[in-house]
Amino acid sequence: MGAPPPKQDMVAIPDYGELTTVYLLYLGLSEFGWRYELSYDALNLYMQREYKDQPTDSIPSGLFWLRGLAAAHLNSYARAIPDIQILLDRSLKHE
Numbered sequence: 001m002g003a004p005p006p007k008q009d010m011v012a013i014p015d016y017g018e019l020t021t022v023y024l025l026y027l028g029l030s031e032f033g034w035r036y037e038l039s040y041d042a043l044n045l046y047m048q049r050e051y052k053d054q055p056t057d058s059i060p061s062g063l064f065w066l067r068g069l070a071a072a073h074l075n076s077y078a079r080a081i082p083d084i085q086i087l088l089d090r091s092l093k094h095e
Contacts, residue, residue: 003025007019009094013027019051022046024042025043025046025050027039028041028042028066028067028070029043030047032066033034035072036073037070037074038078039066039070040070040071040074043067044067046063047059056086064083064084064087065083065095067083068083068084071083072084074075
């Protein structure tokens with residue numbers, strides 16, 4: 001009989017180093033627009049892995065934009081606001 005299949009919201013990704021990091025970016029981008037929780041989590045893990053021990057300035061603005069929007073779609077404003085605030089600070093600094 002075996003174990004039941006995992007729920008649709010559950011995703012298990014084995015760690016294959018850099019390949020897994022790239023897949024997390026692909027997953028975060030491809031799921032944006034309909035599975036926001038998965039998109040947010042994948043983008044979050046991607047940013048943690050790809051930009052580990054690097055300053056926030058080294059992370060592209062597009063990642064903050066997509067992660068912030070995904071969190072906002074989930075009504076998780078506590079997670080969305082810091083990302084959007086970083087974008088606002090960058091734009092004001094750029095002026």
